[in-house]
Amino acid sequence: MENTFDRDLINEIFKRVWIRRASERDRNEIADNMDGENTEVGGATPKKSRPTSANAKALKLSCELLRLFVTEAVQRAAMIAEAEGASTIEATHLERILPQLLLDF
């Protein structure tokens, strides 16, 4: 009955971002080294910065945060739709609540 996001899925999404950022950092470091002094760090890629990781409870909490985001979006849109007397939530309803929703999260 109670739906929430898959923890592994959220973990994968987070990891992707973190790996991307870690490799960006590495690349910048290499570029800086090349600009500064052309020393022994040529072929060997220094894998210094390991990507961030998350513990299980933090992931669960993130899932909850994202779930709240989705439920809030639906509930507020439903409120507007109800006020207009519609039975389905349409784009216009979402449009109405979107600014405040994005400010709240």
Place this chain on the structure above:
Amino acid sequence: MRTRVVFLSILPAQFWHFIELSKSRKNPRKKKLDFQVNRSEMDRGGGATGSEVEREDENEDLKDRFRLCTISIAEAEAKENGMEISQPIMSCVSDLAFKYAEQLAKDLELFSQHAGRKSVNMEDVILAAHRNTQLASSLRSFCNDLKAKEPPPDRKRKKSTRKVDKGPADVDVLYVPDL
């Protein structure tokens, strides 16, 4: 149409590579990545571009899985409110939530780094929501619930208690009226 397919299939591998490259040019974010690849191309070669394309596929896969989760949540929520929800709205909400998740990942990384940690904590997640007091307090109570049921490592029990715990959390979901 058929002749075109045949024609494309005879194209040598280099052409495919070129097609992939020209496709990726249309995507601004990809363009930036290409640029960065070019900077360090001297010791890596062009192979990096292929992995970028692969990564993009992976991203699409993740987005689809995320969308499925969102749809089930949104439909359940809409049903509770006695409403139907149209399909485009759900994918729109899903895209929003996905972007939010990526932004959240960046925030969490920065927060944990600022604290001198290598892994993300529950405190970081609460901090990420600190702007909205009600949201933060709702997350904090969820966090306390998680802590409270820490002792039994049994999964089944965890799940059943979670159901009970989430009931009140749904009730005090914040609503800020449209002004």
